Amino acid sequence: MPTVSVNLSTTEYVQVNSGLNPLILQSHRDTVRIALNETQPARANTVFHTLGGDNAPLTFNSIDTNMWALAMSDESSLTVSELTSVNVKQGSGDLVTDAWGVAKSSIPQSLFHGLWTFDIPPLMWHIIMDGSKVAESVANGASSVNGALTLDTSGANVVTDIEIHSRRHPRYQPNRGHLYSTAVILPDTGNDGEVDFGLFNDENGVFFRVKADGLLYAVRRSNSVDVEYLIDTSNLAGFDLTLGNVYDIQYQWRGVGNYNFYINLTLVYALTLLGTLSALSIENPALPAGYKCTKGATQDVSLLAGCVDITSENGTVGREQYGSAVGTQSGNNTDHPVVSIYNPLTINGKINTRDLKLARITASSTARCTVKVWKSSDITALTGAAFVARGDGSFVEVDTAATALVPLNASQVTEFKVPANGSEFVDNPSRETIDFFLTHGDLIIVTYTGNAEVDAVIEWGEEI
Numbered sequence: 001m002p003t004v005s006v007n008l009s010t011t012e013y014v015q016v017n018s019g020l021n022p023l024i025l026q027s028h029r030d031t032v033r034i035a036l037n038e039t040q041p042a043r044a045n046t047v048f049h050t051l052g053g054d055n056a057p058l059t060f061n062s063i064d065t066n067m068w069a070l071a072m073s074d075e076s077s078l079t080v081s082e083l084t085s086v087n088v089k090q091g092s093g094d095l096v097t098d099a100w101g102v103a104k105s106s107i108p109q110s111l112f113h114g115l116w117t118f119d120i121p122p123l124m125w126h127i128i129m130d131g132s133k134v135a136e137s138v139a140n141g142a143s144s145v146n147g148a149l150t151l152d153t154s155g156a157n158v159v160t161d162i163e164i165h166s167r168r169h170p171r172y173q174p175n176r177g178h179l180y181s182t183a184v185i186l187p188d189t190g191n192d193g194e195v196d197f198g199l200f201n202d203e204n205g206v207f208f209r210v211k212a213d214g215l216l217y218a219v220r221r222s223n224s225v226d227v228e229y230l231i232d233t234s235n236l237a238g239f240d241l242t243l244g245n246v247y248d249i250q251y252q253w254r255g256v257g258n259y260n261f262y263i264n265l266t267l268v269y270a271l272t273l274l275g276t277l278s279a280l281s282i283e284n285p286a287l288p289a290g291y292k293c294t295k296g297a298t299q300d301v302s303l304l305a306g307c308v309d310i311t312s313e314n315g316t317v318g319r320e321q322y323g324s325a326v327g328t329q330s331g332n333n334t335d336h337p338v339v340s341i342y343n344p345l346t347i348n349g350k351i352n353t354r355d356l357k358l359a360r361i362t363a364s365s366t367a368r369c370t371v372k373v374w375k376s377s378d379i380t381a382l383t384g385a386a387f388v389a390r391g392d393g394s395f396v397e398v399d400t401a402a403t404a405l406v407p408l409n410a411s412q413v414t415e416f417k418v419p420a421n422g423s424e425f426v427d428n429p430s431r432e433t434i435d436f437f438l439t440h441g442d443l444i445i446v447t448y449t450g451n452a453e454v455d456a457v458i459e460w461g462e463e464i
Contacts, residue, residue, distance in 0.1 A: 023067060027076070116147065172253050178310075327456050337405055369451075372448075
């Protein structure tokens with residue numbers, strides 16, 4: 001909305017608009033006459049608006065002809081603000097309005113984000129070294145250095161590769177866009193190793209790859225088969241893989257949709273798939289954020305990342321389906337398992353990407369007792385367990401048969417006292433802002449200490 005001071009005349013009208021746009025006019029001293037006409041009015045024109053320095057600004061929300069001003073003295077002054085039209089892109093294709101003709105809009109909803117300011121937070125990330133999950137203290141090829149995620153195959157314990165991926169599997173939301181964003185520095189681009197970053201696990205993914213040839217590729221992985229597409233970066237002025245750049249992957253999915261790859265907010269590769277496939281482009285779009293460095297035949301490679309975000313374009317926060325499990329135990333026991341749930345590593349032989357969100361633990365007892373809640377990613381945390389799938393469309397497994405807890409293989413989350421012939425519960429009152437996710441391989445175990453008959457209920461939401 002440019003605002004200009006008009007060069008007025010006392011002898012003739014001067015035009016004050018550049019187009020047929022909304023106008024705001026304001027006089028700052030003596031009177032100014034305002035006339036609307038296609039051509040310049042004569043000075044003696046008798047049809048006009050009068051605008052003085054004491055008047056409020058004169059607003060025209062729309063005009064269909066030109067606007068003219070005449071100064072009534074040498075002290076007259078006029079400023080004009082013209083609201084020029086802005087071209088708004090409504091989207092590509094013809095489906096840019098809803099069923100009622102209202103323009104569609106997109107509002108981003110972050111589903112997951114990560115930073116590595118002090119460490120690689122184990123509550124949010126798995127570290128995989130040579131195919132096995134390890135702790136950061138063991139994986140000296142994965143660490144936080146000066147606030148950045150650092151992967152380096154030269155770490156003394158790394159044999160072939162070092163990788164991290166998010167514990168969470170943010171779900172693609174149908175008919176919504178999906179966007180991955182990160183910032184990466186690749187110091188060893190000229191070496192003969194390989195670096196991957198994007199959304200991927202061993203079975204499915206869409207991500208960037210730098211190969212031993214030093215070139216950058218877009219990669220689509222489905223059912224553990226990779227398809228690579230060379231990215232031409234020659235149009236990116238001054239682009240250097242060894243320096244800090246921002247990378248984005250935006251896609252439609254819907255099973256067969258297109259993928260766009262961006263560097264420094266510039267589209268560098270459009271993977272156009274609509275009308276070309278006889279199978280889904282990726283079998284499972286619920287993908288973790290991942291970074292991986294693979295040692296070359298003779299040289300090491302490394303990666304530094306600043307942050308990562310996974311966003312649903314015009315989506316909502318994740319929704320879950322309700323689930324619960326109930327167990328009963330009795331006797332005089334110490335930390336005896338009552339009921340446990342297990343989110344299995346695989347479903348029908350495929351990586352389980354259905355995350356759970358813990359909601360509430362409830363316990364009732366015939367006598368005063370102490371109830372504890374434990375979390376583990378080690379199935380050996382229980383002795384004598386016999387997990388059975390809950391069913392009804394859920395693959396969560398439930399156990400009420402375990403005879404003992406192995407505390408060294410579990411960490412205590414919380415505990416509470418249950419009065420005689422009473423009940424108590426503990427939940428997360430801020431589930432919208434405090435996450436408690438159970439991803440594949442995680443267990444929740446409820447135990448009691450006391451001489452009583454205890455009933456316990458675990459409630460959760462499952463992303464299906």
